[in-house]
Amino acid sequence: MKYKNVEFKTENDIGILTINRPKAMNALNEEVIQEVESVLRDIKGNSAVKVLIFTGAGEKAFVAGADVKNIRSWGLKEGFDAVRIGHQMNYDIETLGIPTIAAVNGLALGGGCELAMSCTLRVVSENAKFGLPELGLGVIPGYGGTQRLTRLIGKGRALWYLLTGDMIDAKTAVDFGLANLVVKPEELIKRCLEIAGKIAEKAPLAVKSTLFAVKYGSETDLETGLILESALANLTIASDDKNEGIDAFYGKRKPHFKGQ
Incomplete structure (x- = not known):
C-alpha cells in the first residue's frame, strides 16, 4: 500500500517504517498517526516481519514533535481525543509483539521523543537529540512522555528535562539508558539492520x-x-x-x- 506521509518497506524479515515529512521535520499529525497505525495492523497480520525499524526522512529530524499548527486549533474535547490517539499509537508500537528499533537520525522532540521511547530499543546517530519542550508551549507531554521518560531514566532526571525543556544529546542519552547505542550518522540504518538481523534469528x-x-x-x-x-x-x-x-x-x- 502507498502512503502519503510514511514509507514502509521490508528487507528480508525486517520492516523499515520512515516518517516522510522532511519539510515539516517529520512532525506528527492525525493523518500520519493513522498511516502508522495502518502499517502496524498489516505487520500484526504478517508473521514474516520479525523486527520493525522506525526512522525519519532527511538528515535533521527523526520526528520533531506533534504538528504545532494542529495543537493551536484544539479545544478541550479535541485535545483529549488527539492525545488519546497518540497514546494508542505508542501503545500499539509497544505491544506489537515483535521488537521495534527507533533509528534516531536527528531531533526527537515532543511526540517524536515519545514515539522513540515506545520502541523496544533506541539506536541514535551522533547528532541525535531528545527533548520534551511542551511546557514552553503551555501544555505538557501528551503521548506518554511524562510516564515513559520517568520509567527509562528515573524520576529526578525526568523532572529536570520535563521542567527545563533542556535537550538530551546522544552520548547523555546512552549514559542515562534512554538510548542503547550511538553511531555515526552514515552508519545508523546499517547498524540497526545488523541488530534487527541478530534478533530476527531468534525464536x-x-x-x-x-x-x-x-x-x-x-x-x-x-x-x-x-x-x-x-x-x-x-x-x-x-x-x-x-x-x-x-x-x-x-x-x-x-x-x-x-x-x-
Missing part, C-alpha cells in the same frame, strides 16, 4: 514472550512478575521451536524457527 515465540515478560513484569511487584515469567517460559518450553533449538544445538547447526 519468534520466545522473543514475543520476552517482550511481554519485561513490559508487564516490570510494572508490577517481583513475585507477580516471576509468576508471569513462569507462565510465559512454560509456553516456550512446550513449543516446537524449543525442540528445534535443542536439536540444532546438539546437531551443531543453525536452527530454523517457525514461531510455533
Whole structure:
C-alpha cells in the first residue's frame, strides 16, 4: 500500500517504517498517526516481519514533535481525543509483539521523543537529540512522555528535562539508558539492520514472550512478575521451536524457527 506521509518497506524479515515529512521535520499529525497505525495492523497480520525499524526522512529530524499548527486549533474535547490517539499509537508500537528499533537520525522532540521511547530499543546517530519542550508551549507531554521518560531514566532526571525543556544529546542519552547505542550518522540504518538481523534469528515465540515478560513484569511487584515469567517460559518450553533449538544445538547447526 502507498502512503502519503510514511514509507514502509521490508528487507528480508525486517520492516523499515520512515516518517516522510522532511519539510515539516517529520512532525506528527492525525493523518500520519493513522498511516502508522495502518502499517502496524498489516505487520500484526504478517508473521514474516520479525523486527520493525522506525526512522525519519532527511538528515535533521527523526520526528520533531506533534504538528504545532494542529495543537493551536484544539479545544478541550479535541485535545483529549488527539492525545488519546497518540497514546494508542505508542501503545500499539509497544505491544506489537515483535521488537521495534527507533533509528534516531536527528531531533526527537515532543511526540517524536515519545514515539522513540515506545520502541523496544533506541539506536541514535551522533547528532541525535531528545527533548520534551511542551511546557514552553503551555501544555505538557501528551503521548506518554511524562510516564515513559520517568520509567527509562528515573524520576529526578525526568523532572529536570520535563521542567527545563533542556535537550538530551546522544552520548547523555546512552549514559542515562534512554538510548542503547550511538553511531555515526552514515552508519545508523546499517547498524540497526545488523541488530534487527541478530534478533530476527531468534525464536519468534520466545522473543514475543520476552517482550511481554519485561513490559508487564516490570510494572508490577517481583513475585507477580516471576509468576508471569513462569507462565510465559512454560509456553516456550512446550513449543516446537524449543525442540528445534535443542536439536540444532546438539546437531551443531543453525536452527530454523517457525514461531510455533
